[in-house]
Amino acid sequence: MIWLLAAQLVVMLPFLFDLPLWLLPVLVVVAWWRLRVLAGAASQPGNVVKLLLIGLGVGGLLLSGLRFPSLDAMATLLLLGFAFKSLEVVQRRDAIVVIFIGYFLVALHFLYTQSLTAALYGMVSMVVLTGVLVGVQQAITEFSTGQSVRFNLRLAVFMLLQCLPLMMVIFVFAPRIAPLWSIPLASGQTQTGMTDRMAPGDIEKLGKSDELAFRVTFKGKRPAQHELYWQGLVLNHFDGHEWRQFDRDYDVYQLKTALMSHYRWQPERMQVQGNPVAYEAVYETSGQPWLFTLSPAVEVEGDVLRGADYRVMAQEALQAPFLLKAVSYPATQRDVVLPEYLRTLALGLPSTGDQRSRELAQRLRREAGSEQVYIDKVLARFHDLAFEYTLNPPTLGDKDTIDGFLFDSKRGFCAHYAGSFVFLMRAAGIPARVVVGYQGGEWNAAGQYLAVHQYDAHAWTEVWLAGRGWVRVDPTTAVAPSRVEQGLEAAVQAEGSFLADSVLSARKMPWLNGVRQQFDAVQYGWRRWVLGYDREEQAALLKSALGDLSVGKVALFAGGLFAAIGLFWLLALGMAQRRQPEAPEHRLYRRFCEALAKRGARREPGDAPGAFAHQAAEHLPALAEVIREFTQVYEGICYAPPADGRVATRRLKTLLGKIR
Amino acid sequence: MTTAAPQLIQATLAQLNKVIHGKEQQVQLALTCLLANGHLLLEDLPGMGKTTLAHALAHVCGLEYKRVQFTSDLLPADLIGASVFEQQSGRFRFHPGPVFSQVFLADELNRATPKAQSALLEAMEERQVSVDGTTHPLPAPFFVIATQNPQSQSGTFPLPESQLDRFLIRLSLGYPNPEAERALLKGRNGRVLLASMQQVLNESRLKALQSLVPQVKMTDNLLDYVQRLIAYTRQTEVCHLGLSPRGALALVKSAQAWALLQARGHVLPEDVQAVFVAVAGHRIIGRQESQGEQLARQILGKVDVVGGGRG
Numbered sequence: 001m002i003w004l005l006a007a008q009l010v011v012m013l014p015f016l017f018d019l020p021l022w023l024l025p026v027l028v029v030v031a032w033w034r035l036r037v038l039a040g041a042a043s044q045p046g047n048v049v050k051l052l053l054i055g056l057g058v059g060g061l062l063l064s065g066l067r068f069p070s071l072d073a074m075a076t077l078l079l080l081g082f083a084f085k086s087l088e089v090v091q092r093r094d095a096i097v098v099i100f101i102g103y104f105l106v107a108l109h110f111l112y113t114q115s116l117t118a119a120l121y122g123m124v125s126m127v128v129l130t131g132v133l134v135g136v137q138q139a140i141t142e143f144s145t146g147q148s149v150r151f152n153l154r155l156a157v158f159m160l161l162q163c164l165p166l167m168m169v170i171f172v173f174a175p176r177i178a179p180l181w182s183i184p185l186a187s188g189q190t191q192t193g194m195t196d197r198m199a200p201g202d203i204e205k206l207g208k209s210d211e212l213a214f215r216v217t218f219k220g221k222r223p224a225q226h227e228l229y230w231q232g233l234v235l236n237h238f239d240g241h242e243w244r245q246f247d248r249d250y251d252v253y254q255l256k257t258a259l260m261s262h263y264r265w266q267p268e269r270m271q272v273q274g275n276p277v278a279y280e281a282v283y284e285t286s287g288q289p290w291l292f293t294l295s296p297a298v299e300v301e302g303d304v305l306r307g308a309d310y311r312v313m314a315q316e317a318l319q320a321p322f323l324l325k326a327v328s329y330p331a332t333q334r335d336v337v338l339p340e341y342l343r344t345l346a347l348g349l350p351s352t353g354d355q356r357s358r359e360l361a362q363r364l365r366r367e368a369g370s371e372q373v374y375i376d377k378v379l380a381r382f383h384d385l386a387f388e389y390t391l392n393p394p395t396l397g398d399k400d401t402i403d404g405f406l407f408d409s410k411r412g413f414c415a416h417y418a419g420s421f422v423f424l425m426r427a428a429g430i431p432a433r434v435v436v437g438y439q440g441g442e443w444n445a446a447g448q449y450l451a452v453h454q455y456d457a458h459a460w461t462e463v464w465l466a467g468r469g470w471v472r473v474d475p476t477t478a479v480a481p482s483r484v485e486q487g488l489e490a491a492v493q494a495e496g497s498f499l500a501d502s503v504l505s506a507r508k509m510p511w512l513n514g515v516r517q518q519f520d521a522v523q524y525g526w527r528r529w530v531l532g533y534d535r536e537e538q539a540a541l542l543k544s545a546l547g548d549l550s551v552g553k554v555a556l557f558a559g560g561l562f563a564a565i566g567l568f569w570l571l572a573l574g575m576a577q578r579r580q581p582e583a584p585e586h587r588l589y590r591r592f593c594e595a596l597a598k599r600g601a602r603r604e605p606g607d608a609p610g611a612f613a614h615q616a617a618e619h620l621p622a623l624a625e626v627i628r629e630f631t632q633v634y635e636g637i638c639y640a641p642p643a644d645g646r647v648a649t650r651r652l653k654t655l656l657g658k659i660r
Numbered sequence: 661m662t663t664a665a666p667q668l669i670q671a672t673l674a675q676l677n678k679v680i681h682g683k684e685q686q687v688q689l690a691l692t693c694l695l696a697n698g699h700l701l702l703e704d705l706p707g708m709g710k711t712t713l714a715h716a717l718a719h720v721c722g723l724e725y726k727r728v729q730f731t732s733d734l735l736p737a738d739l740i741g742a743s744v745f746e747q748q749s750g751r752f753r754f755h756p757g758p759v760f761s762q763v764f765l766a767d768e769l770n771r772a773t774p775k776a777q778s779a780l781l782e783a784m785e786e787r788q789v790s791v792d793g794t795t796h797p798l799p800a801p802f803f804v805i806a807t808q809n810p811q812s813q814s815g816t817f818p819l820p821e822s823q824l825d826r827f828l829i830r831l832s833l834g835y836p837n838p839e840a841e842r843a844l845l846k847g848r849n850g851r852v853l854l855a856s857m858q859q860v861l862n863e864s865r866l867k868a869l870q871s872l873v874p875q876v877k878m879t880d881n882l883l884d885y886v887q888r889l890i891a892y893t894r895q896t897e898v899c900h901l902g903l904s905p906r907g908a909l910a911l912v913k914s915a916q917a918w919a920l921l922q923a924r925g926h927v928l929p930e931d932v933q934a935v936f937v938a939v940a941g942h943r944i945i946g947r948q949e950s951q952g953e954q955l956a957r958q959i960l961g962k963v964d965v966v967g968g969g970r971g
Contacts, residue, residue, distance in 0.1 A: 582967055583881075586966055586967050589966050590966065593966075604961060605961070605962060605963065605964040605965070606933075606960045606961035606962060606963060606964075606965065607965065608928065608929040608930045608933055608965045609929070609965065609966065610928060610929075610930050611930060611933075635928060638879060638881040638882070639877075639879050639881060639882050639926050639927065639928050639929075640877065640879070640925070640926040641879060
């Protein structure tokens with residue numbers, strides 16, 4: 001029973017990361033109480049205490065402010081019940097109930113995280129639970145506790161391994177049905193990564209995080225590092241302080257409506273050119289719908305939204321890793337003819353504020369002969385006036401932030417450069433917009449993929465030029481070219497601020513870096529091939545294996561595999577139990593007995609050959625001689641081996657022929 | 661000597677059968693037990709000729725023979741002897757008890773208290789006796805024939821299973837058949853006939869015969885059958901207590917001795933079957949109240965004689 005408690009703790013442990021923290025003391029107290037009960041030092045709680053505990057649990061649930069109904073609230077309730085149940089386990093039945101709830105909890109935990117480690121931990125939990133289930137079924141243990149636990153766990157592992165082939169078949173074939181109802185998740189779900197607004201200081205925060213944003217595998221050649229601009233969203237509206245997508249905040253549904261109406265994607269406005277870059281990206285759970293692609297993604301596989309700014313966006317905020325297959329043509333010309341609506345968006349500025357910057361823009365534009373020259377002049381200004389690229393820029397206040405940056409602090413992160421550059425463009429009448437996303441990524445040679453982390457977050461700009469459409473301009477390169485060539489770490493190396501807050505980060509230790517990359521590669525494989533195995537993947541796989549798909553065909557194939565596995569185990573078990581084949585003389589003797597039985601002399605199993613021969617000879621006097629001789633030879637072979645058994649066996653055959 | 665073994669055995673059996681009428685099977689089993697160097701337990705009602713058989717066996721083998729009537733007040737010292745102070749020498753001298761003999765007849769073993777019983781049973785197993793810290797070896801051959809009344813009779817102390825196990829063979833003689841009884845009534849009384857018995861064997865001849873027993877061949881096929889039998893007794897739904905390895909060894913040994921009695925150089929399944937009830941009957945205990953011997957017969961009927969892997 002102490003192992004039941006251990007199994008319970010193993011199952012409940014991972015939930016502590018996702019559910020209210022006050023569960024921890026409850027679990028500890030319950031476990032302590034249970035141990036005291038097992039030691040005989042305390043009694044199991046009476047009805048009053050049980051009611052009190054239930055009251056406390058429900059009260060705590062109400063006070064913890066979880067939305068009701070939500071997954072968290074329900075999971076917490078179940079976990080409480082699971083913990084309290086251990087206080088009243090008396091019979092085997094109770095223990096089995098606890099174990100079965102344990103199995104359910106193992107499955108439940110996958111709603112919170114589907115990572116590889118969680119899966120492995122789930123398997124460990126399954127082994128422990130199954131081991132305890134085995135133990136509960138044993139009436140008497142013949143071993144010491146340690147021995148029996150080892151035995152039970154080994155048996156559990158063996159049993160679960162036997163289930164593995166069936167699991168595979170179910171994984172591959174079970175239909176991926178769209179949920180009939182969606183779980184009210186998200187009360188505890190945090191949003192990570194890129195947001196849909198950019199104020200000075202937002203992106204530096206990401207720059208200090210080494211969380212993974214997404215991973216990409218390229219089919220074919222990998223583009224150079226400085227070409228990897230992963231576009232997320234386009235920020236058009238500036239209110240003097242921060243950049244947003246539109247003049248007001250849209251929620252996901254309003255955004256979806258916009259992306260389907262006036263802001264919809266119009267493929268005819270681009271002229272596809274250049275070489276394609278085909279890739280698959282697996283995005284981490286971010287709680288946000290943004291996806292990041294090399295702009296423009298011309299062909300996209302998957303259920304996604306697309307916008308007039310060539311963005312690719314998920315239908316829902318990502319609550320699970322998301323797989324996208326895309327082919328981009330980075331050299332494509334976009335919006336050579338700019339629609340009026342987009343032009344308006346790309347020229348909008350607040351009516352007042354940042355007066356010095358406006359004057360600067362107009363002065364420079366006047367001096368420059370063309371728009372291109374003007375752009376170069378602005379970039380050169382960043383370079384010449386010794387602007388500094390830093391992860392720790394000074395704060396700029398709420399008003400005139402562009403002026404503050406351009407003329408006073410001159411220290412900033414990519415967001416500052418992108419924001420002020422677009423401001424200067426618009427002030428000079430050139431349509432421009434801020435693009436946020438990620439730039440670059442870390443190439444994992446072990447897994448042959450690119451890992452893009454939060455610190456790869458970046459902001460750059462697009463400028464619309466007549467005859468060329470939208471042109472990407474990254475003002476950061478003017479200040480810190482190494483940011484784009486070698487990544488953030490190199491760009492801020494002198495400053496030493498790269499991941500300065502995460503002291504224990506593995507990437508600080510070169511010797512661990514290889515291990516980290518390997519592990520990351522394994523995780524990517526898990527993401528891509530296990531979690532990423534969705535309806536389309538399934539359909540593609542089945543199509544490649546079975547040709548044209550029909551429900552009947554798939555069902556037949558899956559059923560066939562099931563049957564094959566069942567047959568295999570049956571044979572394996574049968575093989576283990578099948579007796580050795582009988583020696584030829586015994587088989588001959590049995591045929592001899594059958595032949596005699598047909599004539600009415602039946603041998604009972606307990607009749608020795610000699611005794612039977614006697615009876616049979618009496619019963620069948622005509623054959624008496626043959627029967628006697630056959631028995632004699634047979635007894636000789638069996639009990640007094642002759643020099644040459646084969647001669648005797650042949651003789652048996654001849655004699656048998658005579659009887660027949 | 662070897663060539664003469666069958667004749668010797670036949671002569672011995674003939675002498676025994678002269679005294680015990682119509683009990684060929686039991687007489688053969690008794691001799692089997694002697695040849696296999698095991699102890700014999702005769703279990704029967706009073707007056708069935710148990711003592712006569714024991715007498716006859718000792719006589720025909722030319723062995724020294726002692727008999728003790730077991731009673732409830734019998735003490736271990738009465739069996740194994742005691743150290744007695746001798747005045748002339750001024751020291752203790754060990755006076756060996758009746759157990760120091762070649763054939764020891766323990767009459768009505770189950771009338772004695774467990775204390776006395778166990779003294780004898782220990783001597784049987786160890787073939788030696790320890791008194792006052794000195795170990796005295798028993799003569800060889802040492803052959804115990806114990807008789808006992810069925811336990812339903814009043815005033816008996818039943819032997820526990822562990823001690824029953826020390827007897828190689830348990831026999832009951834049963835009522836004589838009508839002819840044998842007629843002869844008995846006509847005055848051909850066993851006790852009278854004992855005097856007319858010839859001594860066929862002597863100590864050295866008996867030892868020689870005993871040494872022939874392990875040489876009787878057993879093939880893998882036969883051992884397969886023996887093992888099937890043993891395994892069957894160990895199935896819990898059949899027996900409460902199956903045959904122990906010692907019991908299995910006893911079975912094999914008896915079967916060899918029986919085969920020797922049949923003047924055969926190898927053991928046949930028939931030999932195993934012939935001794936099985938006598939060897940296993942007192943060693944297995946059924947699930948229900950059924951007698952071990954009945955159970956042993958049932959088992960013989962159920963286990964297939966034929967079969968086995970490539971030997």
